[in-house]
Amino acid sequence: MTGIQMSDEVAITAQSDQLYLDDLHVGQRFTTGTYRLDEAQIKSFGLQFDPQPFHTDEHAAERTFFKGLAASGWHTAAITMRLNVESGPPLAGGFVGAGGEVSWPAPARPGDVLHVESEVVEVTPSRSRPERGTIVLLSRTINQRGDVVLVQKAKLVVLRKVAA
Amino acid sequence: MTGIQMSDEVAITAQSDQLYLDDLHVGQRFTTGTYRLDEAQIKSFGLQFDPQPFHTDEHAAERTFFKGLAASGWHTAAITMRLNVESGPPLAGGFVGAGGEVSWPAPARPGDVLHVESEVVEVTPSRSRPERGTIVLLSRTINQRGDVVLVQKAKLVVLRKVAA
Numbered sequence: 001m002t003g004i005q006m007s008d009e010v011a012i013t014a015q016s017d018q019l020y021l022d023d024l025h026v027g028q029r030f031t032t033g034t035y036r037l038d039e040a041q042i043k044s045f046g047l048q049f050d051p052q053p054f055h056t057d058e059h060a061a062e063r064t065f066f067k068g069l070a071a072s073g074w075h076t077a078a079i080t081m082r083l084n085v086e087s088g089p090p091l092a093g094g095f096v097g098a099g100g101e102v103s104w105p106a107p108a109r110p111g112d113v114l115h116v117e118s119e120v121v122e123v124t125p126s127r128s129r130p131e132r133g134t135i136v137l138l139s140r141t142i143n144q145r146g147d148v149v150l151v152q153k154a155k156l157v158v159l160r161k162v163a164a
Numbered sequence: 165m166t167g168i169q170m171s172d173e174v175a176i177t178a179q180s181d182q183l184y185l186d187d188l189h190v191g192q193r194f195t196t197g198t199y200r201l202d203e204a205q206i207k208s209f210g211l212q213f214d215p216q217p218f219h220t221d222e223h224a225a226e227r228t229f230f231k232g233l234a235a236s237g238w239h240t241a242a243i244t245m246r247l248n249v250e251s252g253p254p255l256a257g258g259f260v261g262a263g264g265e266v267s268w269p270a271p272a273r274p275g276d277v278l279h280v281e282s283e284v285v286e287v288t289p290s291r292s293r294p295e296r297g298t299i300v301l302l303s304r305t306i307n308q309r310g311d312v313v314l315v316q317k318a319k320l321v322v323l324r325k326v327a328a
Binding site: 045048049050051052053054064065066072073074075077078079081082085086093094095096097098099100101102103104151157 | 209213215216218228229230236237239243249257260261262263264266268315321
């Protein structure tokens with residue numbers, strides 16, 4: 001975050017690897033590192049935020065819609081965020097979401113190794129605020145078998161170089 | 165929950181405490197209990213899933229877009245899920261989301277006391293699977309000052325009575 005308050009934007013980008021709105025274009029793609037999901041994580045998140053048997057109890061989960069323990073969709077979304085923040089596009093100002101669409105084509109399961117593939121699908125400078133704009137980033141979170149466990153179309157606020 | 169039910173539905177709710185697709189209709193409204201968000205929770209979620217200064221460090225957060233510590237939007241979404249699961253509509257089969265839209269009109273802050281108000285906006289029996297259908301539930305997560313911190317339009321899978 002301190003990068004955006006420094007004066008020499010070239011040095012900042014080189015130093016911090018940050019991408020400003022001006023650096024982004026439709027069709028640009030990014031792939032993150034991986035995150036290994038296990039049973040303990042699924043249950044812990046489930047107990048805290050989504051206390052339903054298919055997220056908290058592997059035996060009870062067998063008799064549900066999911067036919068086994070599955071991660072809460074919000075857990076998968078949170079892991080997607082972590083992957084994007086840590087190894088996705090290094091957006092200037094950080095990952096600040098205004099909103100978007102999310103869907104879960106398949107559940108994430110214990111043992112899944114997840115990564116995120118994303119693509120810039122819109123770049124829109126703000127009309128009223130010259131120092132920022134928005135992008136729409138389409139992300140797919142994918143497990144080791146190639147199953148897509150989350151699809152997200154996120155509208156993100158990104159700084160322009162004039163802000164640096 | 166029971167206050168808004170029609171008379172024949174009250175009996176079902178009383179018996180099983182569950183609402184089947186057949187019990188739901190457009191315009192039906194629900195209000196959850198409350199959840200108090202504090203600084204430690206915001207930082208803990210941030211460190212785990214959204215490690216950015218505006219979610220993890222109140223001093224660094226002052227110099228960011230958020231001008232102070234704010235909950236990760238996924239944290240707010242996870243809390244919304246917990247409130248809906250624990251004291252929202254008692255859907256037969258649980259809260260199983262297929263996807264939807266989410267936006268964060270304002271950040272959730274330390275000390276916020278959140279609740280969720282929701283409304284059924286679509287009820288659709290499945291054409292191919294007589295034992296289930298989907299609803300679209302529009303939820304707003306609101307703090308103690310009336311600020312809306314999350315709006316969500318969620319497509320949920322709900323069992324029909326024939327499945328019981």
